[in-house]
Amino acid sequence: xxxxxxxxxxxxxxxxxxxxxxxxxxxxxxxxxxxxxxxxxxxxxxxxxxxxxxxxxxxxxxxxxxxxxxxxxxxxxxxxxxxxxxxxxxxxxxxxxxxxxxxxxxxxxxxxxxxxxxxxxxxxxxxxxxxxxxxxxxxxxxxxxxxxxxxxxxxxxxxxxxxxxxxxxxxxxxxxxxxxxxxxxxxxxxxxxxxxxxxxxxxxxxxxxxxxxxxxxxxxxxxxxxxxxxxxxxxxxxxxxxxxxxxxxxxxxxxxxxxxxxxxxxxxxxxxxxxxxxxxxxxxxxxxxxxxxxxxxxxxxxxxxxxxxxxxxxxxxxxxxxxxxxxxxxxxxxxxxxxxxxxxxxxxxxxxxxxxxxxxxxxxxxxxxxxxxxxxxxxxxxxxxxxxxxxxxxxxxxxxxxxxxxxxxxxxxxxxxxxxxxxxxxxxxxxxxxxxxxxxxxxxxxxxxxxxxxxxxxxxxxxxxxxxxxxxxxxxxxxxxxxxxxxxxxxxxxxxxxxxxxxxxxxxxxxxxxxxxxxxxxxxxxxxxxxxxxxxxxxxxxxxxxxxxxxxxxxxxxxxxxxxxxxxxxxxxxxxxxxxxxxxxxxxxxxxxxxxxxxxxxxxxxxxxxxxxxxxxxxxxxxxxxxxxxxxxxxxxxxxxxxxxxxxxxxxxxxxxxxxxxxxxxxxxxxxxxxxxxxxxxxxxxxxxxxxxxxxxxxxxxxxxxxxxxxxxxxxxxxxxxxxxxxxxxxxxxxxxxxxxxxxxxxxxxxxxxxxxxxxxxxxxxxxxxxxxxxxxxxxxxxxxxxxxxxxxxxxxxxxxxxxxxxxxxxxxxxxxxxxxxxxxxxxxxxxxxxxxxxxxxxxxxxxxxxxxxxxxxxxxxxxxxxxxxxxxxxxxxxxxxxxxx
Numbered sequence: 053x054x055x056x057x058x059x060x061x062x063x064x065x066x067x068x069x070x071x072x073x074x075x076x077x078x079x080x081x082x083x084x085x086x087x088x089x090x091x092x093x094x095x096x097x098x099x100x101x102x103x104x105x106x107x108x109x110x111x112x113x114x115x116x117x118x119x120x121x122x123x124x125x126x127x128x129x130x131x132x133x134x135x136x137x138x139x140x141x142x143x144x145x146x147x148x149x150x151x152x153x154x155x156x157x158x159x160x161x162x163x164x165x166x167x168x169x170x171x172x173x174x175x176x177x178x179x180x181x182x183x184x185x186x187x188x189x190x191x192x193x194x195x196x197x198x199x200x201x202x203x204x205x206x207x208x209x210x211x212x213x214x215x216x217x218x219x220x221x222x223x224x225x226x227x228x229x230x231x232x233x234x235x236x237x238x239x240x241x242x243x244x245x246x247x248x249x250x251x252x253x254x255x256x257x258x259x260x261x262x263x264x265x266x267x268x269x270x271x272x273x274x275x276x277x278x279x280x281x282x283x284x285x286x287x288x289x290x291x292x293x294x295x296x297x298x299x300x301x302x303x304x305x306x307x308x309x310x311x312x313x314x315x316x317x318x319x320x321x322x323x324x325x326x327x328x329x330x331x332x333x334x335x336x337x338x339x340x341x342x343x344x345x346x347x348x349x350x351x352x353x354x355x356x357x358x359x360x361x362x363x364x365x366x367x368x369x370x371x372x373x374x375x376x377x378x379x380x381x382x383x384x385x386x387x388x389x390x391x392x393x394x395x396x397x398x399x400x401x402x403x404x405x406x407x408x409x410x411x412x413x414x415x416x417x418x419x420x421x422x423x424x425x426x427x428x429x430x431x432x433x434x435x436x437x438x439x440x441x442x443x444x445x446x447x448x449x450x451x452x453x454x455x456x457x458x459x460x461x462x463x464x465x466x467x468x469x470x471x472x473x474x475x476x477x478x479x480x481x482x483x484x485x486x487x488x489x490x491x492x493x494x495x496x497x498x499x500x501x502x503x504x505x506x507x508x509x510x511x512x513x514x515x516x517x518x519x520x521x522x523x524x525x526x527x528x529x530x531x532x533x534x535x536x537x538x539x540x541x542x543x544x545x546x547x548x549x550x551x552x553x554x555x556x557x558x559x560x561x562x563x564x565x566x567x568x569x570x571x572x573x574x575x576x577x578x579x580x581x582x583x584x585x586x587x588x589x590x591x592x593x594x595x596x597x598x599x600x601x602x603x604x605x606x607x608x609x610x611x612x613x614x615x616x617x618x619x620x621x622x623x624x625x626x627x628x629x630x631x632x633x634x635x636x637x638x639x640x641x642x643x644x645x646x647x648x649x650x651x652x653x654x655x656x657x658x659x660x661x662x663x664x665x666x667x668x669x670x671x672x673x674x675x676x677x678x679x680x681x682x683x684x685x686x687x688x689x690x691x692x693x694x695x696x697x698x699x700x701x702x703x704x705x706x707x708x709x710x711x712x713x714x715x716x717x718x719x720x721x722x723x724x725x726x727x728x729x730x731x732x733x734x735x736x737x738x739x740x741x742x743x744x745x746x747x748x749x750x751x752x753x754x755x756x757x758x759x760x761x762x763x764x765x766x767x768x769x770x771x772x773x774x775x776x777x778x779x780x781x782x783x784x785x786x787x788x789x790x791x792x793x794x795x796x797x798x799x800x801x802x803x804x805x806x807x808x809x810x811x812x813x814x815x816x817x818x819x820x821x822x823x824x825x826x827x828x829x830x831x832x833x834x835x836x837x838x839x840x841x842x843x844x845x846x847x848x849x850x851x852x853x854x855x856x857x858x859x860x861x862x863x864x865x866x867x868x869x870x871x872x873x874x875x876x877x878x879x880x881x882x883x884x885x886x887x888x889x890x891x892x893x894x895x896x897x898x899x900x901x902x903x904x905x906x907x908x909x910x911x912x913x914x915x916x917x918x919x920x921x922x923x924x925x926x927x928x929x930x931x932x933x934x935x936x937x938x
Contacts, residue, residue: 347548396529
């Protein structure tokens, strides 16, 4: 505040001039306060009644001091009256008091004022009074506090405001007030807030109060302050800040699951904490999100060499022995087959050639339970006829997994291991497990979910007696050749049943086959890495965290994340569970922390659309079909995969198009081409099956092998399998040729191509191709050709005419009157011209149609191949035949 309005001070001072007594100055001040300015003044006078006036006059005053905001001015020289006034506005908040010295001087002697006399210095004290210029201001923008329900507090928190005025009266905060009505809180003059009743967490979890303040001059705070009081339930040991639902967007890497979570122990002293975090994914096919390629393809991706045979492939034209089995009817995982105790399949003869003298590997995914007193066969190789001998089999009996290996007949009938028994909880727990058996007779190693297990019992037996009976390999039961029926049926689910002959799987391949593409991950902060121990299970679906520092423990939990590395993960819920064990100094008062349960919601990925395009209709000569090379079916095939993204519309473009007024136009669809692998392409015949006696579909096997692809064929078509790029599949499909060495009755043939990714999860469009056979007339040279053609007729040889794919036969020539030779010649020439014009017209029409398809985004076109079509017209030949006929 600025202070002192005009103050007057009567200053009486005895003067001392020439010939006058030496003065004895005295100073008397009196101040009247108000607003001070540069015109404000303090009046004073100097006099001595006993000294004559002739002693002199007062000519001026001098103020001594630095940066003194005052000046002194003479009002009456004869009386010595003057005024002190402020040169600028005074501010009490900057300086409450001013002290300086002042000195008077006379006018001196003579006209030039020589020998000027000065008075003694007098001290001036000026005090600046305050006005209520400022309002209270709170020290904090927001105040927060947390209280426990059911308690009354004498003091929850304190708010504090300050006032910038300089005086005690105006700078003091006299009272506070809660502005928010009807709240169970009160505030005293010192700013302490307390509750007026017991608070309930179930009734209100947080109160928001608006508080103001008043100074002693009744000025209200310039801005009220917000006070947040959170109600905490009665302390129960638990995980705080745990979000039950966490959404995961595919392709975003790792996602922190518990970024704000901490363990509430209610101030109980603890010695250690151990938490187990489990990620449950049982809703997904075989237990977690794995690549859904076929098991045979996965073996290759994991590093297994050739030699693997898939006994439970997805049904197809080339692998149709699993057609009758019930499946999971989905493509979220590898194909899963159900066996209900009445179903089994026979594996085609020659598909598997397992010799016990060589090592082999047997692997399978199995879900089974509960146990049964009867044998349940997974895989069995037994006599096809006459007898019921089991050569080798894998079966379940009383929650035991048993592998039977009977020696083949040999010269020495030695007693050797024949049955290997493993007693496993996994066999009957109704969960998916991965089993791998490495067999190197007489040794067998079992890996369940990547963990090795030793057999608890091995029984021995003699070799089988010699026999020329062929064997039958079955899945889901065992064939009884003597009774000609199935027995020992399996009840449960099987998938990915593989036999690999000649080699054993190493641990690296086994772990790769079992490892999930999704799981838990944690990046330990350096400052807590040594204080907390973290252990994972093999497939990273669960981990344990253990430590004795609760702060470090919380930090590690906050860094646990979910990761899914699949390009197209399976959408759905993954349940989470946290189980906690706390050890305390006093075991009787140990903390019991309830389990925390939540889930990760994996959102639907942007699914790819696989498009096949190219020439879908063309014609070739019969000679090309009958040639050694045959006819290329997909010469210009193009495989493209796109995804459709929904993106927010650009604000500027919306404004330009005037869409702001339309609330429904908020998103735009964008198509984006992406690259990913294919795992199969199937070429099938549309219509009659292939007749192996005169037609075939062929592809260069060496080109397949270079790209690690495999092919199987039948009279229905061929299937190319193997995980590889779309570009490699394109190159191989370009090489597929159709050959037919008896085309006399063939006019056209139709084929269909379908490609898929992730074991059929994403399937392309049906790309259909129709090829037409052009039957051409052979030019004939007649011996009787002595007649010379007229000069005006130019013979036309090998005129190429496009017939638009129509099937042609040798035309019968019409008869004419032999005496009308000229007419015949004209007719023949006209026919030739007509055929040429027709061919040109069809070529132009095909070209225009192709251009239209390209402009409309279609790649289908008509390929007219007229290179092999030859028509030779000899008018004289026609005339000669007509004459002969007559």
